[in-house]
Amino acid sequence: MSRLAAELPAPTGAKPARAGRRRWSRQERLAYRILLPALGSVFVIVTIPFLLAIWQSITADDGTLIGFRNYTRALSNPLFYDALRATGIYAIIVLPAEIFLGLAFALLVHRTVKRPGLRATLYVLAVLPLVVPPVAVGVVARLIYAPGYGVLNYFLQSAGLAHSEVEWLGVPVLAMGSVASVDIWQWTPFVYLVLFAGLQTVPRESIEAAQVDGATWWTQFIYIELHYLRPLFLLILFFRMADVLRVFDHVFILTGGGPGTSTQLLSLYMYRIEFKFFDGGQAAALAVLVLVSISILYSLVTRALPLERA
């Protein structure tokens, strides 16, 4: 039906002068004929779960409407605020550490390593942690921090820095540090790669001019390179903040959210509400809340971002 309608305007006896335009519109029709089914089905697949989550969140198990009760329950649950706080602390540890270390390495390599071969090797080494499955990283972390076999305690005790076993995963502060350290290990290389690529875009002439003018290592960074890196910092912050909300695997394996709720990040909390407490209504309300706030945040941040306007 719609196909017929689309073909109707095509004039059957067009004059030669309009032949070019007709071919153009045929191509356009082809484009929509491919694009619409593909985009449409993806759109439906993405949207249905969202609508379903809204439906789940405002109905009871037997399908009767219960209004916003699930939302008030979700928002009055003190564990929710624990989860928000844990997520915030995690972000506050992880983001500055990764950005600082990544920047330091990027600057160091950019200034001191000139051999292309060595640069390529460092590139490969930086990609490596990024492709290690977070589950495997969680296993490594257990082998380092876990009581009994954890090698970190072995090192500390051999060096005489600790007399008894430190309970890395048993004390809230240390557990959060351990969980965060895993993230830093895995994601600092990502920051390094982005910033190193950014440093390559700084025009050589401005660096040379600055050096002629007597710029030091530090002023060269502050007044020239930082300027080129600024949009990348925003980009990194944006991506990494979104990632912090997704963090699940290595925390699940390393601490499972414990001790208590000290490392129960938002994603682990939602998992627990749905699949351990089987409170589907509250979990759906949380899912809707998270999706809505992410969408708002996303539309706000993308306006400030130097994304490619295609």
Add this chain to the structure above:
Amino acid sequence: MRSRRAAIWLRLTLIVTGLGVAAFIYAFPLYWLVATSLKGKAELYQSITLIPQHPTLASYGSVLFERGFWVLLKNSVIVCAATVVVTLAVGLLITYPITRLPVPPQLRVGVLNWALSLRFLPPVAVVIPYFAIVRTLQLYDQPIALIGIYSLFNLPFSIWMLKGFLAEIPLELEEAALVDGANRWTSFRRVLLPLATPGLMAAATIVFTFAWSEFLFALILTATPNAQTFPVGVQGLVTQFEIIWNDMAAAGVIAMSVPLVLMVVARKYLVAGLTFGVIREK
């Protein structure tokens, strides 16, 4: 003069020490994983040894065959391969029209931005309603449920990557084929696809790696070795058999080595593909 030289030396020592520490922190965890996986059972119950005293591959045999993890490995490979095929096919269906056919620029930008926004959906929020859908469709514990959701979540990335590769290939090449009497499909298959192959291979490698690492969906949407993927098995090993460190480590090494081997095998495509599509884009 002397103090200046001392300052330089001090700075150098600091940098070298810092780099040494960084290199250690980078490499030791990986070494420790491999070293632990090579230890025998007896060695685990002695005091900690940094180097395996009697290296053995026994733990790998134990994980893969005695515990039957090769089935999970097989599931993972099937799910990831199918995900790659579906993601790239749908990705091409979306990127071909917006890069090769005359569509309004607003549509192009709209599609790309929409794809990017999908990238920021938190999986845990999506999996809650998705779980209900999968149960209703009776796809719980079926590989197909994972294939579907992995394809969906990898689609944004593949759209952006493929768009980069396709935009690099001159339109004239296809037009020449069309003038020579080929139809759209033939020129796509015989002209565009071969030229886009390095890019497609790079995208395939990365999508495979992402799907391989995925854990949350697999944990929630599968229950038995019928559909469980390898990371779910690894997690089970950690939470149920805490003390069997060498098996745990062996499972970790297996989980880790697949993407690494893939990266090495496909590095030619990755370098060609990524420089082709991304670095040269601007």
